[in-house]
Amino acid sequence: MKDHLRIGILGLGVVGSGTIQVLAAQRAKIKEQTGMNVSIVKALIRPAEDKKQFADEHGIELTSELADIVEDATLDVVIELIGKVHPAKEFIAQALKNGKHVVTANKDLIAQHGVELVEIAKENNVSLFYEASVAGGIPILRTLTTNYLADEITNIRGIVNGTTNYMLTKMLENGTSYEEALAQAQALGFAESDPTNDVDGIDAAYKMVILTQFAYGMDVALSDLEIQGIRGLSDKDVLQAQKFGYEIKLIGESVKADETISVSVGPALVPKTHPLASIKNEFNGVFINSTGIDQSMFYGPGAGSLPTATSVISDVAAIAKNISLGIDAPQFNEYRRPLQLTAPEANYAKYYFAVTTSADFTADALTALLANEKVQINELAQEIGETNRFMVITESINRLQLAAVEAAIAKQGTLERRMRVMEA
Amino acid sequence: MKDHLRIGILGLGVVGSGTIQVLAAQRAKIKEQTGMNVSIVKALIRPAEDKKQFADEHGIELTSELADIVEDATLDVVIELIGKVHPAKEFIAQALKNGKHVVTANKDLIAQHGVELVEIAKENNVSLFYEASVAGGIPILRTLTTNYLADEITNIRGIVNGTTNYMLTKMLENGTSYEEALAQAQALGFAESDPTNDVDGIDAAYKMVILTQFAYGMDVALSDLEIQGIRGLSDKDVLQAQKFGYEIKLIGESVKADETISVSVGPALVPKTHPLASIKNEFNGVFINSTGIDQSMFYGPGAGSLPTATSVISDVAAIAKNISLGIDAPQFNEYRRPLQLTAPEANYAKYYFAVTTSADFTADALTALLANEKVQINELAQEIGETNRFMVITESINRLQLAAVEAAIAKQGTLERRMRVMEA
Incomplete structure (x- = not known):
């Protein structure tokens, strides 16, 4: 009976080093509960990297040749932590084809090519696990496959980008x-020097693609999502939202209506x-509405070396357990449904609008403008100056009404910001 | 290959009926993901109960003879939802001995006799699952066995009693x-007519016993816990806590220090x-500190028919999956460590004291009294009247110092309330 799991790791950056530390700390507990000795024995680094001392301390062989890992018949598992789509995708595909289980934290890759990679894993009878790809340390993906198996999710909303939430x-x-705020986030190392993916909502969108696959079994493409970021968010809107009784958060939302879904990311x-x-x-936090459990939320760190590494090692432990139980390699998420997107006329939400107009445009005129599109205003605030700035919250409207309202506003002023408003 | 899981259920009360409804709604999804047809086919009710119409609707045979269920060789699983310790314990033991997997939501029973029942399950090569026993709909127990397998928990704190939190x-x-507040909770059906177990912290203590088993592998008895309730809590303390920057919650806490643990329940x-x-x-909410994930929290309904039923059915789905994968019956929690309780002198916390004294006893005198025990006061408020009421927060002290402080206070006045103070 196999009792030793040998692992090769791609990348020894911050999360890679953390993964080796977490495994060193938890090896005995994993052995006790899975029956398997688990060791990371080889690491792929770039030729220029100097990791010799760290590698020697942990008994790890270094290489800068991929083949030394993916073609090593003595390795059972490959952990991919180099990030980005290429060449991570090709590296993972090779590892899977060579019969190795793969664990990755790579959300960009899984969101865009996960379905294809899962197919390769299946064909080769190995597992592809990626708990760390969404909300770093929060154990949300595996939980969706177990405790929500007997439930029907109707809405899954997440604060899944730490930089923008900070x-x-x-x-x-x-x-x-x-x-x-952006400069502070960069100084603290939360935001990259190019913060585009964070502030424009792309990073959150990748995570919502993956959460949607687990919540509804539906494979949604990034182009199916409505994505807005927080770039240039005005403190006027932050302040006014607060006066209306709200906080602005970058919310990823995946809602089910009948058998259709709509997925969006934006400040809300x-x-x-x-x-x-x-x-x-x-x-980070992930909030779930479902017909059984009703309301639940999962809170934790969305990133960071040790939290992410802990999720990676929990995937490794799951593989160890499966092997020791003699289970054929299961896939992470077995839930599959054909994708059906909600039609614009069935896609309802309340909206906040910040509109600037000339000084002679009145609140009554704005109310009439929206009433003309059969849209009622629930809240209205006005800032008077050389121009007027109106901040309103509408009743719940569908996407066709939304488009009509935006077009009408554009004729009378400038739509500075539009955000969804969550129900209590 | 076995593809049908037949279930007998003990009890058709609110949660029992909910369980049948949740299974009816999720049967197709469970079949799809586990390969098993799952049906509840028999139910044990009291002779006087009239459940005929409901049972007929769901194709369930009714009986008031336990043997009809636990001795029915065609049943694979028994769900126990009659609650209380006896005769539920004997019923479950019989089912396990007859080779049936058991799912239960019975926290009193599992907290007090879980270890013994798990042994019986092991001997008979069947599983005993009880996700619903702690924090109803929150998927916390299974998560502790999977995603925290590769982590080391240092503190697990919970708001695990809905009645008192309300x-x-x-x-x-x-x-x-x-x-x-108690009358309102009773009117809403949260609190029983005899609310002892809720307001005196017993219900929360049962849940902390189970959480402690999962977090640290240690089997702690109710008598090892320090248990205080919220009975008669004064609104003066609620108000003063707020002024100090705190909210009072009934907190169950299980803390690890070195390789020892201390478990307590009380208003904090x-x-x-x-x-x-x-x-x-x-x-309910369960907050975890750990060396890997660092901080995480799980939020959801602590009780209620559908949330609890969903957890019960998620256990049933796990059993279905194990059977279809051909896995020998695993136990819910395989983590075991010998129990070591933290010594009083190593058990540190900050405390809040509410003390009434005669009107001539001053704040300086109280400060001197505590200083005499080498305990410093961090916050102090005073209500002057015919008697004085002092409300103080101390620095972090150990249990020997706590005992000394309480003895010193008793000589000068009355200790109305003592509560732990959580660090930020």
Whole structure:
């Protein structure tokens, strides 16, 4: 009976080193509960990297040749932590084809090519696990496959980008401007020097693609999502949202209506009393509505070396357990449904609009403008100056009404910001 | 290959009926993902109960003879939902001995006799699962066995009693008195007519016993816990805690220090900024500190028919999956360590004291009294009247110092309330 799991790791950066540390700390517990000795024995690094001392300490052989890992018949598992889509995709595909189980934290890759890679894993009778790809340390994906197997999710909403949540927390609590908040996030190492993927909602969108696969079994492409970021968010909107009783959060939302879904990412007004409003700073949270459990939320670190590494090693432990139980390699998520997107006329939400107009355009005129599109305003605030700035919350409207309202507003002023408003 | 799982259910009360409804709704999804047809075919009810119409609708045979279920060789699984310790314990033992997997939501039973029942399950090569026994709909137990397998928990704290959390929320937000809050909880059906187990912390203690087994592998008896309830909690303390920056919550806490643990239940001061402070009304939350993930929290309904039933059916689905994978019956929690309790002198916490004294006893005298025991006061408030009421928060002290402080206070006045103070 096999009792030793030998692992090769691709990448010895921050998460890679963390993974080796977490395994060293938890090896005895994993052995005890899975019956398997688990060791990381080889690591792929770039030729120029100097990792000799660290590798020697942990008994790891270094290489900068991929073949030394993916073609090593003594290795059972490959952990991929080099990130980005290429060449990670090709590396993982080779490992799977060579009969190795793969664990990855690579959300960009899984969101875009996960379905294809899972097929390769199946053909080769190995597992592809990626718990760390969504919300770093939060154990959400495996939980969706077990405890929600007997439930029907109707809405899964997440604060799944730590950088932007940190920025929004600072803007709300300290009145920091968008630019300052971004600079702080960069100084703390949360945001990359090019923060595009964070502030434009792309990173959150990748995670929502993966969450949607687990929640509804549906494979949605990035182009099926409506994606807005928080770039240039005005502190005026942060302040006004607060006066209306809301906090602004970058929310990824995947909603089911009948058998269709709609997935979006964007800054949204979250009622202050909603549990998602309590997710502060760089933390992540995933909030689920379902017919059985009703309301649940999972909170934790969205990134960071040790939390991510712990999720990676929990995947490794799951593989160890499967092997020791003699189970044929299961896939991470066996839930599959054909994708059906919600039609625009069935896709309802409340919206917040910030509109600037000339000084002679009145609140009554704005109300009439929306009424003309059969849209009622629930909340209205006005800032008077050389131009007027109106901030309104509408009743729940569908996407056709939304388009009509936006077109009507564009004729009378400038639509500075439009955000969804979450129900309490 | 076996492809049909036949179930007998003990009890058709609120959760029992909910369980049958949840299975009816999720049967197709469970079949798809586990390969097994799952049916509840028999139910044990009391002779006087009239459940004929409901049973007929769901194709369930009724009986009031236990033997009809536990001795029926065609049944694979027994779901126990009659509650209380006896005769549920004997019923479950018989089912296990007859080779049936058992799923239960019975926290009193599992906390007190779980270890013994797990042994019987092992001997008979069947599984005993009880996800619903802690925090109803929150998927916490299975998550502890999977995603925390590669982590080391250092502190697990829970708001695990919905009744008292509802009462404390009303006392805090509406200034409701303890008596009124209890009456409201009873009117809403959260609290039993005899609310002892809720308000005296017993129910929370059972759940902490189970959480401790999963978090640390240690089997702690109820008598090893320090248990305080919220009975008669004064709104003066609720108000003063708030002024100090805290909310009072009934917190179950299981802390590891070196290789020892201490487990307690009691009203505690939770910093307003801590995620546990955001758990309102009848909801539950479990907050975990660990060396890998660092901080995580699980939020959801602690009780209720459908949430509890969903957890029960998720256990049934896990059994179905194991059978279809041909796995020998695994136990729910394979983590075992010898119990080692933290010594009093190593058991540290900050404390809140409410003390009444005669009117001539001053704040300086109280400070001197504690200083005499080498305990410093971090916060002090005083209410002057015919008697003085002091409300203080100490620095972190150990249990020997705590005993000394309490003895010293008793000589000068009355200790009305003592509560732990959580660190931010």
